[in-house]
Amino acid sequence: MKRDLRRLAAALTAAFLMFSVSGMRFYADEETQSAELAENTADSEQTAETSPALPPPSEPSEETEIFSDAESESISANSDTEADVSNNPITTSGTDFTADVSSAVISKSWGQSFVLLKEDFAADRITENSQVIIDYAINSAEIPADKLDANGELIESPVELIVQSWSEPNSPVSNASGSIWARVAPVSFTKKQAVFNYSDMIAAYGTNDFSNVDALNVGDTDIASMKCRGFTITNVLPPSDTYSAGSGINELIDISQAVPSNGYNEVLRLSAKDFDFTRITAETKLIVRYNMSQYSSSCPVALLIESEKNTTSPKAVNSGKFNVNILADSFNTQEAVFSCQGIVRAYGTGDFSQIDTLVFAGSGTNFVVTSIEFSDLLSEGLRSKLPDSRGEDDDITDTPSGETEYDMTNMMIISSIVVVIFGTLAAIIIIIKNKDKK
Secondary structure (H helix, E strand, O other), X not given: OHHHHHHHHHHHHHHHHHHHHHHHHHHHHHHHHHHHHHHHHHHHHHHHHHOOOOXXXXXXXXXXXXXOHHHHOOOHHHOOOOOOOOOOOOOOOOOOEEOOOOOOOEEOOOOEEXXXXXXXOOHHHOOOOOEEEEEEEEOHHHOOHHHEOOOOXXXXXXXXXXXXXXXXXXXXXXXXXXOEEEEEOOOEEOOOEEEEEHHHHHHHHOOOOOOOXXXXXXXXXXXXXXXEEEEEEOOOOOOHHHOOOOOOEEEEOOOOOOOOEEEOOEEEEEEOOOOOHHHOOOOOEEEEEEEEOXXXXXXXXXXXXXXXXXXXXXXXXXXXXXXXXXXXXXXXXXXXXXXXXHHHXXXXXXXXXXXXXXXXXEOOEEEEEEEEEEEEEOOOOOHHHOOOOOOHHHOOOOOOHHHHHHHHHHHHHHHHHHHHHHHHHHHHHHHHHHHHHO
């Protein structure tokens, strides 16, 4: 009997050791798999961040004839508008606008083939990262020999972009009635496509304020007959009607912590913890009222946006850090007014969820803020509807609930088996000792 009990104790001890080793291997495997999964995930995220996003494929044009029957034969060699523009500095990231050019006509002798009116596209959506890309077809038979190089390529652009305004009071190139007919040359061109830069548009128009632009025209340069086949503007701001509609709610900001401006110092900081910037709508105006001690020919208030980890604005730099100055739409000796469009133009996007702080500062003039007011706000913003976010420094790894439940179940089963074995082993040892005493 005593020998049998000793054998049973030895067997239970061996089983206990086997379960212990198995448990250690199980958790070691789990740790290894978790580490491999984390490493693979990190590699995938790094690949996603460093790999450039490919632009969506363009659909082939359904248009088959662009000129009259007499002209179509001479232009047949150029009827394909898919141009090789691999060397053109075209930016493909961001939001692009593509116009409907079905109304385009054949243009000759400094005429216009296509007109994009303000009601179809507001030119103040154009940013410093924008380019205008115009696709077209030309009648090669009409090109003079002195307009071609030895390889038969054009040495002058057959198209031009014309920025037009009927009432622009802020440009030095405006005529007496305020009209502007600003002709822009492309930065690159072929027989099928031309690319125009934002900086050249500003130089021709006389100002970077395109709010009074009434039309963008595609014209020929009297080299050959031309018809516009495509019109795209890259990296534009979203249209104002995509923002939230105004609700009519006006709200005064607490200025109890504001300090006087003695030149260029910070006057007040408005944090996202105190104000939800996603409440701003397309109709919102930010009105800063003040008392000035002296006259200023420029806006006395400098308004800046700060964002530490920004993933929404194309203008964010240095690992998402963002700091930009917003120009006032209007100002006088008593107040400065900033519009939603002005904020979007400076910030680069209408998504304000990652704005951390608005900074009110002086721009060289002494003044005292008397009130700060937002107009036409939403009653509730997007931040209040989002769950609390965790920062990278929290060092918290989220685990799917199914995996957590599975791991907990395994732990409970193994723990129960170990307790039963250990308890049985202890009981046998006690019995053996009692037998020995007897």
